[in-house]
Amino acid sequence: AQSVTQLGSHVSVSEGALVLLRCNYSSSVPPYLFWYVQYPNQGLQLLLKYTTGATLVKGINGFEAEFKKSETSFHLTKPSAHMSDAAEYFCAVIQNNNDMRFGAGTRLTVKP
Amino acid sequence: GAVVSQHPSWVICKSGTSVKIECRSLDFQATTMFWYRQFPKQSLMLMATSNEGSKATYEQGVEKDKFLINHASLTLSTLTVTSAHPEDSSFYICSACQGIEAFFGQGTRLTVV
Numbered sequence: 001a002q003s004v005t006q007l008g009s010h011v012s013v014s015e016g017a018l019v020l021l022r023c024n025y026s027s028s029v030p031p032y033l034f035w036y037v038q039y040p041n042q043g044l045q046l047l048l049k050y051t052t053g054a055t056l057v058k059g060i061n062g063f064e065a066e067f068k069k070s071e072t073s074f075h076l077t078k079p080s081a082h083m084s085d086a087a088e089y090f091c092a093v094i095q096n097n098n099d100m101r102f103g104a105g106t107r108l109t110v111k112p
Numbered sequence: 113g114a115v116v117s118q119h120p121s122w123v124i125c126k127s128g129t130s131v132k133i134e135c136r137s138l139d140f141q142a143t144t145m146f147w148y149r150q151f152p153k154q155s156l157m158l159m160a161t162s163n164e165g166s167k168a169t170y171e172q173g174v175e176k177d178k179f180l181i182n183h184a185s186l187t188l189s190t191l192t193v194t195s196a197h198p199e200d201s202s203f204y205i206c207s208a209c210q211g212i213e214a215f216f217g218q219g220t221r222l223t224v225v
Contacts, residue, residue, distance in 0.1 A: 043216040104155045
């Protein structure tokens with residue numbers, strides 16, 4: 001079975017600083033990988049996804065992630081944090097039958 | 113992108129009553145929908161996979177008699193929390209897939225008093 005591990009339940013950065021949210025997966029076959037953002041009392045919004053092709057994936061709001069097979073990682077980055085980026089971020093992987101499994105989530109706080 | 117609508121957004125009910133939550137795919141057909149539960153400051157936990165025209169598949173530890181799922185059409189799945197108790201209070205989210213991409217409803221905040 002595939003699983004997702006997000007290192008760090010809480011990340012705090014200053015406005016304008018680099019954002020790095022870590023995600024590692026375990027899979028015996030190349031997975032489909034996703035990053036979602038969740039604002040309070042709302043559903044999930046897709047930031048970006050990796051299926052095949054280019055390993056560096058660009059998403060919305062200036063986020064990007066790089067699929068590194070050798071490290072089984074799919075870390076999310078943004079060069080410069082904005083106050084509006086404060087939210088909960090989830091890494092996810094697709095299993096069989098489009099069954100999506102989520103990491104534990106990382107809460108991003110942005111300090112002024 | 114595709115739109116999944118979930119209703120209601122929030123509901124408060126008395127202990128012992130039942131609550132129905134609807135999940136609709138507005139502009140695409142979904143033979144499979146998923147129901148998740150999210151506790152405060154925690155991740156989404158898959159409860160069950162809803163299959164159009166057949167029985168839902170429940171994850172281990174989820175009571176199928178308590179969380180009734182009906183997927184009567186290609187655009188609608190419902191989750192009914194029967195005989196709700198305060199410990200059922202949670203945030204419930206549905207999703208439907210179009211291709212390999214999942215689209216999520218806005219969630220339902222259930223509070224049982």
